[in-house]
Amino acid sequence: MYFTLESALKLRPDFLCLVALAFFISGCVQPPGDEIMESDLASFRNGEDYLRQGRHDQALSSFLKVVETTPIAPESHLNLGSLYLRRARDPILAIYHFKQYLKFKPASRQAPMVKELINTAKKEFARTFPANLFDAELERIDMLDVIEKKDSEILALKKELARLKAESNTLSIRLKEAQARAPSFSSSDAPVVIQQRRVQPMPRSNLLGTNQTVNPPASELQKIYTVEHGDTVIVISRRVYGTPDRYKEIYEANKDIMPDMNTLQVGWKLRIPD
Numbered sequence: 001m002y003f004t005l006e007s008a009l010k011l012r013p014d015f016l017c018l019v020a021l022a023f024f025i026s027g028c029v030q031p032p033g034d035e036i037m038e039s040d041l042a043s044f045r046n047g048e049d050y051l052r053q054g055r056h057d058q059a060l061s062s063f064l065k066v067v068e069t070t071p072i073a074p075e076s077h078l079n080l081g082s083l084y085l086r087r088a089r090d091p092i093l094a095i096y097h098f099k100q101y102l103k104f105k106p107a108s109r110q111a112p113m114v115k116e117l118i119n120t121a122k123k124e125f126a127r128t129f130p131a132n133l134f135d136a137e138l139e140r141i142d143m144l145d146v147i148e149k150k151d152s153e154i155l156a157l158k159k160e161l162a163r164l165k166a167e168s169n170t171l172s173i174r175l176k177e178a179q180a181r182a183p184s185f186s187s188s189d190a191p192v193v194i195q196q197r198r199v200q201p202m203p204r205s206n207l208l209g210t211n212q213t214v215n216p217p218a219s220e221l222q223k224i225y226t227v228e229h230g231d232t233v234i235v236i237s238r239r240v241y242g243t244p245d246r247y248k249e250i251y252e253a254n255k256d257i258m259p260d261m262n263t264l265q266v267g268w269k270l271r272i273p274d
Contacts, residue, residue, distance in 0.1 A: 038073040074104035091121035223272035
């Protein structure tokens with residue numbers, strides 16, 4: 001079947017309109033894969049040049065043309081957000097463009113910085129209200145930041161305290177184990193301290209009539225025992241001689257200081273016969 005001009009004119013007018021619309025759309029729609037990159041646009045390059053030159057109004061206009069031309073323009077949105085926040089003093093538009101940037105690049109290196117800029121823009125917006133309407137809320141936000149920081153510090157201190165407690169418990173266990181392994185001594189097993197005192201002999205005259213000190217024989221050395229709490233002559237005899245039967249000898253050797261056999265004072269120095 002062939003269409004001629006005459007047959008086409010006989011078709012319904014609405015059908016002809018649909019055909020014309022289809023041709024128009026097919027000519028306007030861009031094939032996939034041919035999206036325009038913002039860096040390829042002259043407006044984007046001009047905007048960057050204007051920024052370097054400090055011509056902020058011209059840069060703002062250039063980046064606005066970019067976002068109107070291409071739907072994906074994260075860098076232009078970021079520049080617009082900064083310009084609206086710092087130069088135009090319009091925090092609402094700044095927040096909008098910052099959020100558009102995060103929409104396209106949520107995991108970029110600049111994403112944390114952009115989030116901080118959004119918070120800054122929110123605070124700037126709150127300050128535009130009269131009579132310091134949001135001052136209390138801003139102070140509350142700042143206080144929440146301080147509390148969060150202190151909470152982290154307290155958590156770190158709690159962990160350190162738990163570690164020190166664990167070390168203290170470990171040391172206590174080791175100390176108890178060492179004490180259990182160490183030999184124990186009773187008071188009766190304590191060693192007897194025997195002091196020896198050299199008895200100085202009387203000076204003797206030699207043939208020339210001069211005084212001369214003669215070293216005493218070993219038999220003249222006497223043992224000295226210091227009386228302790230709970231001592232008796234029988235206890236001392238057992239400690240010194242290994243038998244309680246020689247208690248009378250101890251008493252006889254110390255009758256000059258002992259009024260009787262049952263009287264002893266702590267600290268007395270008793271002579272112990274051989």
